[in-house]
Amino acid sequence: MTDMLSENEVAQHAxxxxxFDPLIxxxxxxxSTGVTDPFGLVMERVLSPTVAMCNGRETILLGTYNYMGMTFDPDVIAAGKQALDDFGSGTTGSRVLNGTYSGHxxxxxxxxxxxxxxxxxxxxxxxxxxxxxxxTIAGKGxxxxLDIDSHASIWDGCKMGDAEVVPFKHNDIEAMEKRLRRIPEGAGKLVVLEGVYSMLGDIAPLKEMIAVAKKYGAMVLVDEAHSMGFIGENGRGVAEAQGCLEDVDFVIGTFSKSVGTVGGFCVSNHxxxxxxxxxxxxxVxxxxxxxxxxxxxxxxxxKLxxxxxKRAHLWENSKTLHKGLTDAGFELGTxxxxxxxxxxxxxxxxxxxxMWEALLHEGLYVNLARPPATPANMTLLRCSLCAEHSAEQVQQIIGMFTRAGKTVGIIA
Incomplete structure (x- = not known):
């Protein structure tokens, strides 16, 4: 057909x-610098919550969010195998139709x-x-x-619900209050916070923020994905640790961190x-x-x-690694x-x-986090410790970072 565009013309128009050209x-x-693709690593075999085979060698895992090391727990694995035998491989349906089993x-x-x-x-x-x-709970009108550093899933939930979105500076209580003060009287208000922010690993001043939210009649949702299982006396998260859990309307969490599998949840007393x-x-x-x-x-x-x-040991691991990396001369997020x-x-x-590649050659896997996912356009090596990391492994990790840092020129 003479009126059809050529492939080049189509490419130019559509x-x-x-x-995505800047990212490409x-x-x-x-x-082109010869570095291994940091976003294409394959785990050839996982040996434990803390060790895997990567590029044909044993590698310590320090970037998996497997905080409580439950992925190889014998009771957890046995429960999964039994459910496979009893119920098959999947539900093939929604929870409101045929997809609710006794396990759900x-x-x-x-x-x-x-x-x-x-x-x-x-x-x-x-x-x-x-x-x-x-x-669902916050719609038009x-x-x-929400905190400007909120997770992508929070931002996407805001966009999908069509509510007016009012961000404030990260962890800034005064900025949050200023935003709340300007909202019209009688409007529905939801304050969204996170217990632990996953990029820098810093926690929110939830107790003070929730008090301000309640002062202005707002409901509060706290995402405890990176604190559930670990932080708080019972592992309920930062809100529990700060003594304000009873004032939270909705707690969001995930099974893919401390719980060691996949899935998400919301708990509430509403x-x-x-x-x-x-x-x-x-x-639905x-x-x-x-x-x-x-x-x-x-x-x-x-079991959590x-x-x-386990929680006490993980805290010790975190303190030891933080001090070791600081003493070695690295700049940390907190x-x-x-x-x-x-x-x-x-x-x-x-x-x-x-640095990421040098660590991999040492036998250590961490996350390379880059803009725009990171705050202030920072490039980060994000380490997530596990309760199953031994004290000896943490010392190994400090040594690996020190050697790699000197090789790459990150530290003197």
Whole structure:
């Protein structure tokens, strides 16, 4: 047909990928230096919560968010195998249709018991938990006041729900109050916070922030994805540690960190919470988690209720690594250890990738985090400790960082 455009003309007029050109160039420039692709690593075999085979060699894992080391717990694995035998590999249906099995109710009850709350709702991922809860409870005409460093799933939940979104400077109580003060009287208000922020590993001043939110009649949602299982006397998160959990309306969490499997959840004491099962689209229109996954999650959550020794050991690991890296001369994201995440600030992406590769050659895997996901356009090597890391492994890690840092020129 003579009126059809050539392929080149179509590309010029309708290349929907052109918006990604800066990222494509950045990746190409990085790989042209000869560095291994830091975003394409393959775990060839996982030997334990702290060791895997990468590029044919044993590698210490320091970037997996497996905070409590539950992925190889014998009871957890046995529960998953039994559920596979008893219920098969998947539900092939939504929770509101054929996708609610006894295991889904059991894990929701375990979450209620863990948090001492009345309602729990399980999603297929942690991302969907934020997406679903935020977009459903705050809609057109409502206001969401949130920390500027909030996770992508929080921002996407805001966008999907069509509420007015009002961000404030990270962890700035005064800035949050200024935003709340300007919201029209009588409007629906939701304040969204995180217990631990995953990039730098810093915690929020939840007690003060929640008090301000309640002063202005706002409901409060706290994402405890990176603190659940570890922080707080019972592992309920930063809100528990700061003594304000009873003032939180919704707690969001995930099974893919301390629990050691996959899935997300929301717990609440709100008397109308159960209606969410009928109106929350990412819950209603998604197949439910496989029986083996909810069985492993249920077993893990119940074991985390009695994991005080593990929590204490993880704190010791965090303090030791933070001090060791600081003493070696690295710049860290927090002055003191605040969580199981310790971020090491790199001068730029190229040297950050070089440091990442040098650590991999040493036998250590960490996360390379880059803009725009990071605050203030920082490049970070993000370390997430595990309760199963031995004291000896932590000392090994400090040595690996020191040698790699000197090789790459990050430290003197």
């Amino acid at each position: 290349d929907l990928f052109s918006k 160039k950045m990746r190409a420039d990085l790989l 109710k059991a894990v929701e009850q375990a979450l209620c018991d863990f948090y001492d709350m009345k309602h729990a709702m399980v999603f297929s991922t942690g991302y969907q938990a934020n997406l679903g809860i935020i977009s 409502d206001y969401i006041v 008397p109308k919470f159960e209606v969410m099962r009928l109106v929350c689209r990412p819950y 229109f998604t197949a439910s988690l496989p029986p083996s996954v909810v069985a492993t999650a249920c077993t893990s959550v119940r 209720m009695h994991a005080g020794d 002055k003191e250890p605040q969580s199981a995440i310790i971020s090491v600030i790199m001068p730029d992406l190229e040297r950050g990738a070089g």
